[in-house]
Structure formats: C-alpha cells, structure tokens
Amino acid sequence: MSLLAERQAPPDRLAASWFGWPALARVPRPLLTATFAASAVFAIVMALVTTYHAHRLWGVFAGCSYLLAAMAVLLWRSRGLDLALGISVVGALVAPMWLMATERLQQPEVQVINRSAALLIHRGTPYPGPAVTAVAHSPNVFDPYLPALTAFGIPRVVLGISPVTDPRIWFGAAFVAAFGVALAIAGASDVVRWTALVTASPVIALSLTVGGTDLPVLACLCLGFALLWRRPRPVAAGLVLGAAAAMKATAWPALLVAVVLLAARDGRRAAVTLTATALAVVAAVVGPVAALGPRSLVQNTIAFPLGLASIKSEAVSPLPGRLLAETGPAGHLAAVALLALAGLAVLASLVFRPPRTVPAAIWRLIIGLTAMFVLAPATRFGYFVYPVGLLVWLEVSRMGLAAGRPRAGPAGDAAAPGGAAGAGADADGADGAGPPLAGVGADGAAASAARSANAARQDAYQ
Numbered sequence: 303m304s305l306l307a308e309r310q311a312p313p314d315r316l317a318a319s320w321f322g323w324p325a326l327a328r329v330p331r332p333l334l335t336a337t338f339a340a341s342a343v344f345a346i347v348m349a350l351v352t353t354y355h356a357h358r359l360w361g362v363f364a365g366c367s368y369l370l371a372a373m374a375v376l377l378w379r380s381r382g383l384d385l386a387l388g389i390s391v392v393g394a395l396v397a398p399m400w401l402m403a404t405e406r407l408q409q410p411e412v413q414v415i416n417r418s419a420a421l422l423i424h425r426g427t428p429y430p431g432p433a434v435t436a437v438a439h440s441p442n443v444f445d446p447y448l449p450a451l452t453a454f455g456i457p458r459v460v461l462g463i464s465p466v467t468d469p470r471i472w473f474g475a476a477f478v479a480a481f482g483v484a485l486a487i488a489g490a491s492d493v494v495r496w497t498a499l500v501t502a503s504p505v506i507a508l509s510l511t512v513g514g515t516d517l518p519v520l521a522c523l524c525l526g527f528a529l530l531w532r533r534p535r536p537v538a539a540g541l542v543l544g545a546a547a548a549m550k551a552t553a554w555p556a557l558l559v560a561v562v563l564l565a566a567r568d569g570r571r572a573a574v575t576l577t578a579t580a581l582a583v584v585a586a587v588v589g590p591v592a593a594l595g596p597r598s599l600v601q602n603t604i605a606f607p608l609g610l611a612s613i614k615s616e617a618v619s620p621l622p623g624r625l626l627a628e629t630g631p632a633g634h635l636a637a638v639a640l641l642a643l644a645g646l647a648v649l650a651s652l653v654f655r656p657p658r659t660v661p662a663a664i665w666r667l668i669i670g671l672t673a674m675f676v677l678a679p680a681t682r683f684g685y686f687v688y689p690v691g692l693l694v695w696l697e698v699s700r701m702g703l704a705a706g707r708p709r710a711g712p713a714g715d716a717a718a719p720g721g722a723a724g725a726g727a728d729a730d731g732a733d734g735a736g737p738p739l740a741g742v743g744a745d746g747a748a749a750s751a752a753r754s755a756n757a758a759r760q761d762a763y764q
Contacts, residue, residue, distance in 0.1 A: 325492040326499060327383055334375045338386060342368035344504045345394070356407050356512045360398045364507060367393020387495060390502035395474070399511045403468035410442045412513040415469045418445045419455030427591050428452040429598040441613045444606040449591045450548035451515060473517055474510045477501065480521035480542075481695070487528040488699035496698050505687055515550070516687055522546035523556045523667075523688070524695040530560060531660040531699075536572045540579025547580060548587040551603065552688060555670050559652065563663040566656035607680055608638065627679035637679045644673040664696045 342365050349361025370393070371386035378385060402408060418428035429445050430438075438444070445452075454476075458467040465471070482497040490496060500506060510517055526543035529535045543560055546553035557580055565573035592599050606613075623641065627634040648670040657663040668689040675685040 326495040327492065331375055331379070331382075334383065334386070335372050338368050338372035338375060338390070341390075341394075341504050342372065348504075348508070354409075354512075356402060356409065357508070359402065359407070360394075360508055360511045363398040364394035364504065383495070387498045387502065390507075391498055394502050394504070394507040395511060399470055399474065400465055402511060403465035403470060406463075408468075408470070409513040411515050412469055414442055414445055415447070415452060415455040415515065416458055417455075418447070418452045419459045422449070422452050423456065423459050427594045427598065429591070429595060429602045431595065431598050432601065435598075435601060435613075438613055441606075444613070445602045446607045447515065447550055448548050448588060448603060450545060450587045451518070451550060454518070470510060470513050473513075473515070474501075477506070477510065477517040477521045480518070480525045484521065484524035484528040484695060485698060485702075487525070488531050488695070488702070490699045490702035492702075500691075500694055500698075505690055509684060509687060514684055514687070516552070516684065519546050519550045519553050520688055520691045522549070523553060523692065526556070526560060527660050527664060528695075528699070530563065530576075532703075534564070534568055534572065536564060536568075536575040537579050540576040541583060543576070544580035544583025545587075548584045551607070552671070552685070555648075555674070556667055559657070559663050559667045559670070562652045562656045563658070563660065567658045607678075621676050621678075621681050621683075623677040623679050624681055634679055637677060641674065641677040641679075644677055645670075648673070661696055661700065664692055668692055 345361045345364035345368055347361075349358045349365060352358050352361065367389050371389045374386040374389060375382040421430070422428040428447075428449055430443055435443060454469040454472045457472065458469065461467050478497060478501055481500065482493055485493045485496060501510075506517065508514075522542050523546055526539045526546065529539035529542060539560065543553065543557050547557050561573050561577050564576050588599075604610075623637045626637040626640075648666070651666065657666050671688050671692075672686070675681050675688075
C-alpha cells in the first residue's frame with residue numbers, strides 16, 4: 303500500500319482548463335461584478351416566483367447580499383473582493399440558514415433525516431416498516447437515503463432541538479470542509495477564497511439553506527477523486543468514496559468510474575484496493591440495517607425512488623423522464639428502459655475507452671449523471687448540483703495546477719540558475735555575451751541537458 307500511496311500519477315495535459323485565473327483575485331473585476339449581479343438577479347427572481355416560503359426568504363436575503371457584494375467589488379479595488387465574499391457567505395448562507403433553523407423552516411428532507419435518525423437510535427434501523435408504508439398517505443414517510451446520511455440527524459436526537467443541532471448546519475460544515483480539502487489536495491490556488499465563492503453561490507447556498515441533502519455527497523466525490531489525482535491514495539479515496547456511497551445511491555456511478563480509472567491507469571492492484579476499501583465501508587454502514595430489515599431497505603431506497611412504491615416521490619421537475627412517466631404505465635416503463643439504456647451506454651464507454659486521467663474520469667461521470675437525472679422517472683432540477691459542482695471543482699483545480707507547473711524549454715533553461723547562459727550572465731554582465739567561468743559551464747550544461755531530457759520525456763508522454 304505504501305508504494306501505491308507514494309507513487310505519482312502521470313501528468314495530465316496542461317491545455318485542460320478553460321480559464322486562466324488560478325487565484326480569485328486575478329479574475330477581472332467587471333466579471334466578478336457581473337457574477338454577483340447575476341446571482342442577485344437569480345435570487346430576486348426566486349423570491350418573486352416561488353411558492354415555497356423558505357425559498358422566498360432565502361431569495362430576499364441572498365438578493366440583497368449579492369447586490370452589496372457586487373457594489374463592494376466595483377467600488378473598492380484593494381479589498382472589495384474579500385468584503386464581497388464575506389457579505390455573500392453571511393447574507394446568502396449563514397444568516398438565512400440560522401434563521402430558518404431557529405424557526406424550523408425547512409424542506410421535507412430535513413424532517414425525513416430527523417425522523418430516520420430517531421428510528422435508528424431507538425430501533426436500530428432508519429426505515430419505517432412495511433406496515434407503516436402500506437398505509438402511508440405522504441411520500442415523506444419514506445426514507446430514500448442510505449444509512450450514513452442519517453448521521454446528520456443524530457445530534458438533534460441526542461442533544462435536543464436547537465439551531466446548532468439542525469442537520470443543515472452539519473450539511474454545510476461537511477461540505478465546506480470536504481470541498482476545501484479537495485481543492486487543496488488537487489493543487490488549486492487561493493483555496494479559501496474559491497471555497498467561499500462556491501459555497502456562497504446560488505446553487506450551493508440555496509440548497510444548504512433550505513435543506514438539500516446532496517451537498518455532503520458532492521463534496522465527498524470531489525475529495526475522493528482529488529485523492530486519486532496527483533499522488534494516488536487508493537485506500538483514502540476508497541474510504542471517502544465508500545462514505546459517499548453509503549449516503550446516497552447517486553455516488554455509486556462515481557465509485558464505478560473511479561475503479562475503472564485506477565484499473566486503466568495504475569493497474570489491477572490499485573483498483574482492487576480501492577474497491578475493497580469502499581465496499582468495506584458500505585458493508586459496515588448498510589449491512590447491519592439490511593440484516594435487520596431487508597424488505598424495508600429495498601422498499602425505501604430502491605422501489606420508492608424508481609416510482610414502484612404505493613406513493614410516488616415528490617421529485618416532479620418537468621424533465622423528460624418524469625414527463626414520460628406521467629403518461630401512464632407504458633410511459634413509466636419506457637422511462638425506466640431509457641434510463642437503463644443510458645446506463646449501459648456509459649458502461650460500454652468505460653469498458654471500451656476507459657478514462658486514464660482524473661479530468662477524463664470526471665467528464666465521463668458528469669455525462670453519466672446528467673443522463674441519469676434527465677431520464678429518471680423521479681427527478682428534480684436540484685440533482686444537477688452534482689455535474690455543476692464536479693465541473694467547478696475540476697476547473698478550479700486545473701487552473702491551480704497550470705499556474706503552479708514549471709515551464710520547461712530553452713527559455714526556461716537559459717534563465718535557470720546554474721545553466722550555461724545563466725553562468726555567463728553572472729560572470730560577464732546582463733547580456734551573457736562572454737564565456738562562462740571555468741568549471742561552472744560544465745555543471746550548468748549538464749544540468750541544462752538533464753532538464754531538457756526531462757522536458758522531452760514529458761512531451762513524449764503527453
């Protein structure tokens with residue numbers, strides 16, 4: 303395992319990033335201002351058109367904070383960015399989340415987590431039994447999540463009702479910690495600012511504030527792939543991806559892609575190590591619950607999300623899979639068949655053209671998850687936080703890697719200390735026209751030749 307943990311992964315291509323701003327402070331001020339202004343427009347429109355009180359409250363808080371952030375960037379050149387980030391984090395996330403936690407204003411997902419945590423503590427399983435679900439009249443009786451996600455509701459069961467024990471507080475803390483570490487491990491620059499900007503963005507802040515359960519899973523996926531990038535650590539990545547897979551089934555495609563990546567890039571041993579570690583985590587978390595009530599587990603986590611239970615899920619965003627399922631039994635069967643075909647297509651691409659770099663694996667995962675969310679019979683727009691979040695993490699990490707990677711070549715060799723041209727410049731002036739000092743030229747030439755050979759090997763690999 304030590305060899306697997308210490309070996310360095312093959313370098314990715316540098317031409318990967320779409321942008322060139324490794325540090326957030328280097329993003330043009332007009333673009334930053336426009337970003338905060340667009341976020342304000344989104345929040346204000348949300349407040350005006352939504353029928354959910356929690357979403358409207360978030361829109362009011364966030365719209366005002368984003369407008370103030372845009373003004374701060376526009377008017378204060380030196381410290382405007384930091385002030386804008388602080389305003390956005392507090393105004394679009396911390397303040398509305400704390401107020402809603404105090405007033406217990408939340409989406410049904412938070413209630414499901416709290417009730418499941420109470421069942422887990424008192425009965426050993428987070429899922430209601432068949433007798434309960436058979437007479438249920440609300441979809442919120444079902445728990446479609448896997449047992450690890452229930453852990454976020456345990457503080458409220460153990461310590462009582464308070465804003466601090468609200469699951470959303472712990473969702474947010476887990477996301478910020480895991481996403482920030484994922485950026486740092488992957489080689490991103492300006493990690494604190496990028497983490498603050500992503501966390502305060504409308505996509506993330508709205509979900510965290512009202513109670514979306516996908517953010518901890520998304521952060522774990524980013525961290526798992528970060529641990530496979532520059533210095534592959536299959537055991538650590540297996541632990542993280544296994545934890546994500548034990549929270550929600552949406553993490554299972556990511557685990558499969560990670561295994562294929564390691565098998566193609568690092569060999570069978572690394573892939574087996576990752577697989578065994580992740581499966582051990584899932585078995586340790588899900589196994590006891592499955593042993594106590596296998597029927598309840600299947601009914602809540604498989605039948606209900608697929609629309610096969612007595613009550614349909616409230617995930618009813620007007621996407622193709624949902625619209626097709628609403629046409630009747632034949633339409634529902636067609637939606638499930640299309641979903642299966644899309645999954646088989648992604649599997650075929652992994653078999654016949656496996657990804658060999660983390661960016662390629664992330665893109666394959668983004669495509670697969672997008673197809674799954676579009677075609678699923680029970681789906682909602684909020685699920686697209688996965689492909690969007692993975693893409694943002696990938697591009698921010700790539701920008702940091704591109705900026706931190708040394709440039710090899712004749713110009714770099716000439717400017718390098720100890721090179722032949724550098725020695726000549728030190729000896730005879732800035733133009734470097736004179737001959738190098740005796741003894742220094744030979745060493746410099748050897749070092750320059752070694753650097754050139756290394757650059758040639760890098761070019762040949764790419």
